[in-house]
Amino acid sequence: MKPLVQKLPLTADTSFIAQTFRTPHFEVGWHQHIEYELILFTEGSGMSFVGNQVGEFDTGDIYFLGSNLPHTFQKSGDQITSAVVVQFRDDCWGSDLLRIPESRHMKQLLDTSQYGLKIQGDCRQRLAPMIKELEWAHDGRRLLLLLQCLDLMAETKEYVTVSTKEITQLNSKDKDCIDRVFQFTIDSFRDPVTLPQVAAIACMSVPAFCNYFKRSTKKTYIDFLNEVRIGYACQLLQETNNTVLDICYESGYNTMTNFHKQFLKIKQFTPLQYRKHFAAEVIKRGGNIGIVEDVPAS
Numbered sequence: 001m002k003p004l005v006q007k008l009p010l011t012a013d014t015s016f017i018a019q020t021f022r023t024p025h026f027e028v029g030w031h032q033h034i035e036y037e038l039i040l041f042t043e044g045s046g047m048s049f050v051g052n053q054v055g056e057f058d059t060g061d062i063y064f065l066g067s068n069l070p071h072t073f074q075k076s077g078d079q080i081t082s083a084v085v086v087q088f089r090d091d092c093w094g095s096d097l098l099r100i101p102e103s104r105h106m107k108q109l110l111d112t113s114q115y116g117l118k119i120q121g122d123c124r125q126r127l128a129p130m131i132k133e134l135e136w137a138h139d140g141r142r143l144l145l146l147l148q149c150l151d152l153m154a155e156t157k158e159y160v161t162v163s164t165k166e167i168t169q170l171n172s173k174d175k176d177c178i179d180r181v182f183q184f185t186i187d188s189f190r191d192p193v194t195l196p197q198v199a200a201i202a203c204m205s206v207p208a209f210c211n212y213f214k215r216s217t218k219k220t221y222i223d224f225l226n227e228v229r230i231g232y233a234c235q236l237l238q239e240t241n242n243t244v245l246d247i248c249y250e251s252g253y254n255t256m257t258n259f260h261k262q263f264l265k266i267k268q269f270t271p272l273q274y275r276k277h278f279a280a281e282v283i284k285r286g287g288n289i290g291i292v293e294d295v296p297a298s
Contacts, residue, residue, distance in 0.1 A: 022082035035088055036065065038086040050070075062119040063119070066116065127152055
């Protein structure tokens with residue numbers, strides 16, 4: 001399935017989108033759009049899929065995504081999720097602004113955003129109120145605020161790249177194939193998934209598919225599937241009191257041994273250590289969380 005090409009409507013007096021989307025209007029499947037996207041999560045948490053990255057998002061996180069970079073943010077469980085979404089094209093100020101010398105650092109930021117950026121540190125704290133104000137600003141103030149957001153990200157460089165650029169450089173046929181595989185995995189990772197099953201979706205033999213996926217995404221399909229499953233397990237460890245054994249099965253694993261092995265490989269924690277670490281971070285920030293004391297697998 002090809003990712004949805006999303007197009008949000010502009011009003012007559014605006015050149016870019018700045019709007020809050022909240023459950024159920026927040027939920028969008030694997031999609032892409034020509035506009036750059038700056039997104040601030042104001043409620044909820046879940047799993048992030050950006051290019052070939054699998055990760056987690058939480059309230060307060062900010063992402064900056066390049067033009068035509070496929071992505072989706074899947075909320076965890078039945079919780080409410082909302083975000084301020086800013087979408088703009090690189091010519092919304094006119095065709096010449098990014099060509100002048102003073103815009104070099106912003107042009108570099110836009111180029112780097114093709115990898116998908118997750119904003120960090122003090123930049124995130126400073127950027128959040130600016131993004132919120134963008135939704136209500138008018139006229140020149142609106143344009144200046146967007147430029148200030150880009151300038152802040154470009155100057156501080158307080159971000160991490162979350163994807164690899166190779167996935168956006170495929171030809172149309174290969175891209176459609178990868179998109180079908182990604183969407184299938186997002187939809188089906190809790191169930192048993194086999195390489196012959198996924199290879200059939202790609203219309204390839206198993207060896208050809210394995211080589212193709214590794215060449216296209218710089219990781220094996222099994223590694224990608226494990227990242228999706230462990231990302232989901234992390235959400236369950238954070239947000240439920242389910243036992244580690246239950247979470248193992250809910251995340252698509254058949255044995256605790258493999259679940260622990262993959263969790264430790266990806267997160268550098270065991271599942272129980274991860275849950276306790278997350279709880280300690282919440283308490284440090286003044287929150288509260290209930291913890292089930294699981295018995296680790298032998």
